[in-house]
Amino acid sequence: MVEMTPHTMAAPGTSIHYWTAGPRDGPLVMCTHGLSMDHRMFDAQVGPLTEAGYRVLTWDVQGHGRSKPLPGKFSVTAAAEHLHALMGELGRDRAVLLGHSLGGFVSQELLYRRPEAVRALVVVGNNSLTMPLSASRRILFRLSPLLFLLTSDKWRRKVVSEGTATDPESRRYAYDATSRLCKKEFFRVWAGLSRCMRPDPDYRIPCPALLTRGENDSAGSVKGDFRAWVERExxxxxxxxxxxxxxxxxxxxxxxxxxxxxxxxxxxxxxxERPSSDRFG
Structure with a gap:
C-alpha cells in the first residue's frame, strides 16, 4: 500500500483531515468518499494512480473519519467549498474529481459552481445532481433520513455495510467506517444530502465525465437512473x-x-499544468 502524507486544514468549527501521495507535479485527482465512509475507501486506487504519475488527494468529509466535529447542519455545498479549498492548499487551480455516492454529489456541486476548476469528473454509484425528480421522489428523498433516525445504531451499521458492498473485506471496512459516525452525525449528513439536488433540465456536464456503477448496486435509484443519465450527457x-x-x-x-x-x-x-506551490511532500 502506498504511504500517504497526512495534513489538516482549518475550517469553520472543525478541522478537515486529508492525505496526499504521488508526484507533486502530476495531474491532481481528488477523491471524495460516500456517506458514512472515509478516505480509506480509495486505498485500492491510490497505488495505480500514483504509479501512473497522478498526484492523489483523499480526505474525510466533515463529520466523517477524523474530520470532526460536525457543527450545525451538514450541506453538500459547504463540502464542495471544502473540496475547492483543499485544491488551493495544494496550490492548484484545477483537478480531476473522483466521487463516490455522497462524494459524487459533492464533486458535481463543485463542478456546477466552479466549472473552471474541474478538468474531468468521475463518479461511482451516484445520481445526477441536476436531473429533475418527480414530486413523489423528491418527497421520499427528503423523508428518507427519518428511517435511520428511528432505528438502532446496530441496525444502521448492518444495513449500510451489507447494502453498500458485496466483497467481504469491503463490507468489514464499511461497517468500521460507519461505526465512526454516531447516530446524530449520520442523520445530519443524510439530511443534508437529501436537500442537495439542483433540478436544471438544460444543464449538461461541461467536462469529460466517466459515470460508473456496480453491476449489483442496490442503493436508492442509482441503477434505475443510470442509463438515462448516461444518455443525457x-x-x-x-x-x-x-x-x-x-x-x-x-x-x-x-x-x-x-x-x-x-x-x-x-x-x-x-x-x-504545474502547481504554483504544492507545499506538501
Whole structure:
C-alpha cells in the first residue's frame, strides 16, 4: 500500500483531515468518499494512480473519519467549498474529481459552481445532481433520513455495510467506517444530502465525465437512473463494474482501476499544468 502524507486544514468549527501521495507535479485527482465512509475507501486506487504519475488527494468529509466535529447542519455545498479549498492548499487551480455516492454529489456541486476548476469528473454509484425528480421522489428523498433516525445504531451499521458492498473485506471496512459516525452525525449528513439536488433540465456536464456503477448496486435509484443519465450527457462515458455493489471501486478494484486509468489517459494524460506551490511532500 502506498504511504500517504497526512495534513489538516482549518475550517469553520472543525478541522478537515486529508492525505496526499504521488508526484507533486502530476495531474491532481481528488477523491471524495460516500456517506458514512472515509478516505480509506480509495486505498485500492491510490497505488495505480500514483504509479501512473497522478498526484492523489483523499480526505474525510466533515463529520466523517477524523474530520470532526460536525457543527450545525451538514450541506453538500459547504463540502464542495471544502473540496475547492483543499485544491488551493495544494496550490492548484484545477483537478480531476473522483466521487463516490455522497462524494459524487459533492464533486458535481463543485463542478456546477466552479466549472473552471474541474478538468474531468468521475463518479461511482451516484445520481445526477441536476436531473429533475418527480414530486413523489423528491418527497421520499427528503423523508428518507427519518428511517435511520428511528432505528438502532446496530441496525444502521448492518444495513449500510451489507447494502453498500458485496466483497467481504469491503463490507468489514464499511461497517468500521460507519461505526465512526454516531447516530446524530449520520442523520445530519443524510439530511443534508437529501436537500442537495439542483433540478436544471438544460444543464449538461461541461467536462469529460466517466459515470460508473456496480453491476449489483442496490442503493436508492442509482441503477434505475443510470442509463438515462448516461444518455443525457454528451461528454459522458460510462462503465458498469461487474461483480460489484454500491462501493464498486472497492468490490472490483481491478476492473474499476483499469477503466479509470483508460479514461484519465484519454482526457488528462500529458500536458498537465504545474502547481504554483504544492507545499506538501
Amino acid at each position: 454528451p461528454n459522458g462515458e460510462s462503465a458498469v463494474v461487474p461483480d460489484a455493489g454500491h462501493n464498486a471501486n472497492q468490490d472490483n478494484p481491478e476492473f474499476f482501476n483499469r477503466r479509470l486509468l483508460e479514461f484519465l489517459s484519454s482526457w488528462v494524460g500529458e500536458g498537465a
